[in-house]
Amino acid sequence: MPSGGQNLAKLDGQRFGRLVVLRLEKRENGKAYWLCKCDCGREVIKTTQLLRRKNKPVRSCGCLRKEVTSKTFSKHGFSRMAIDKVKATFYRKWKNMKSRCENHSNEDYRHYGGRGITIEWDSFEEFHKDIWDTFIVHVDEFSLKQTTLDRVDCNGNYSKGNCRWATWSTQVENRTLSKERRVAIAKKGWETRRLKVKD
Ligand SMILES: [Zn+2]
8 A cells, every 4th residue: 555545544533343543643754643442441553554454454452362362272272371381482483583583693693684584574463463373273283392483485584475383394394395385385374284285
């Protein structure tokens, strides 16, 4: 969407899922920030882009995602302690990825950021929204230790389209596949089992 169009948008009073736009809070760097009130009572500020994008637009202050997450957890029967551990591990995946790509003193930086590999998720929230649910499913099936963030095209960036959860052995096998094969697997989405992606 062209940024000019975003700037002109008047969202006052509009509803986006649980969020109702109260007023324009500020404009900064070509972005419009809207004060929104969530049905749960919390007020949050969201940009036009977050509210209007086609791919998973923001639809609550975050309470919606929390509900979805707790449903996913109960579906998989994780205990309270396990939940905390899974959450912490997921966050560490984000931090480690950031470090490999952006921290020059990371010992692996030269294989990632140093080769121009970037992260296309703007924030942990985005990362979480895109791949948290599939993370839980993978952990449930293969364990926490066997759940790694794998880039399908190893010269490609960290993005939803180029990543999937995979076990260590799947990661290693993946390196021996042709680029075309890897892209074909990625198109199958986030199903990580090799058996499922035979085509
Ligand atoms: Zn809310």
